Amino acid sequence: MTPQPYKSFADSYDKIMEGRYVSLGWHAFQRERKRLGLRFTRVADLAGGTGEAALRFARQYPVTVVDRSQAMLARARRKMRGLTLLRQDLRNLKLPRLVDLAVCVYGGIHYLTSLRDLTKVFRQVRANLLPGGTFCFDQFTAHGLKTSYGGGRETFVGKDFVSIWTHRWDAKQSRSIIHVEGFSRRGKTWRSQPPETHLHQAFSLAQIRAALRVAGLKELRICELRSGRKPQAADHQRLIFARRIP
Ligand SMILES: C[S@@+](CC[C@H](N)C(=O)[O-])C[C@H]1O[C@@H](n2cnc3c(N)ncnc32)[C@H](O)[C@@H]1O
CATH class of the missing domain: 2.20.25.110 (S-adenosyl-L-methionine-dependent methyltransferases)
Incomplete structure (x- = not known):
């Protein structure tokens, strides 16, 4: 079995990534949030790593960061007081309180290396969302x-x-x-x-849609991340929104 990453690498990862993708992802998220008319009160940042996305959300909402890497969470802890940090594997996600927004961004989803694990995580996400709550994640396509x-x-x-x-x-x-x-x-x-x-791991649109359906999550919107247009074969990155079916 391959050992879990983000131990020795956590420090350099944070320095390499700091501010690099956050603005791009944040603008895409806000663009689609407005388009869909979504509102939230409590947020979970899944595979939240060093808390870069969580810091943005924490300006407005209470945020829980979930990650399996102690070294990544330690960096998040140093950045901001007031974030709730949980060391958990997403496959067994259990939040202290249900949330109305769960996000998994900047590639966290790619660390699930089988459709089985993807579906398992989607099920756990559903179980930790309030009825009508939103799940948002990004992904690189295979291309x-x-x-x-x-x-x-x-x-x-x-x-x-x-x-x-x-x-x-x-x-x-x-x-x-x-x-x-x-x-x-x-x-x-x-x-x-x-x-x-x-x-x-790359997952096709068909695999993602099937996993969402099986987990009891309804697709709200899938778009190319930068432009917001409909998905196309040549896309590099996509943003996906789903809702918990009550
Ligand atoms: C590319 S980083 C993304 C970090 C973060 N979203 C950010 O804003 O920088 C991937 C993160 O996913 C975490 N991760 C991968 N698989 C996981 C799992 N099964 N459960 C919990 N965390 C996981 C890693 O520990 C790592 O911190």
Whole structure:
């Protein structure tokens, strides 16, 4: 079994991602929220990692961040007081109170590597939503994953870290495999970080729709993330809204 990622990598991840995708995702979410006329009172940020999305929501709503990585939650804790942080696996999600918005953004959904797990998580999401509550998540399409993480190497360099991502596309399993390694600096000493493997599973629109249906969630809207237009084969990323059927 592949060990769970986001241990040694948590620190560099946060520095690489900080502010990078948040604005894009946030604007897309707000655009669609307005279009659908949605309102919320309590939010859960699922696979919320270092809390980048949660920080935005927390300006308006009480937010619970759920993640299985202790290192990621530790970073979220340092960013803001008042967030409720829960260390849980989404497959066994159990929130202290039902919410009327559950989000899973910036690629959290790709860490579910089978349709069975995807459906399991959707069922848990439904069970933790108030009747009529909304579930919103984003996803890379297979085309998007292949284009962004389908073969090659990226190196990210900060003043106290270097992170090297080597990736390939596994056509048989329909997923990207990303090997992450790097170095971090404490004082004058550089240390190598234990390597991690990140699997990014692609799910087709048909699979997503089937999993939502089986879980008792009704599709509200699926669109291309940046533009908001209807899904097309050439899409890289999509945004999906569903509602708990009472
Ligand atoms: C790409 S990061 C997204 C982080 C976050 N949404 C953000 O705003 O930066 C993926 C996160 O999903 C978490 N994760 C992956 N699989 C999970 C699972 N089964 N249950 C809970 N968390 C999970 C990882 O620990 C990691 O923090």
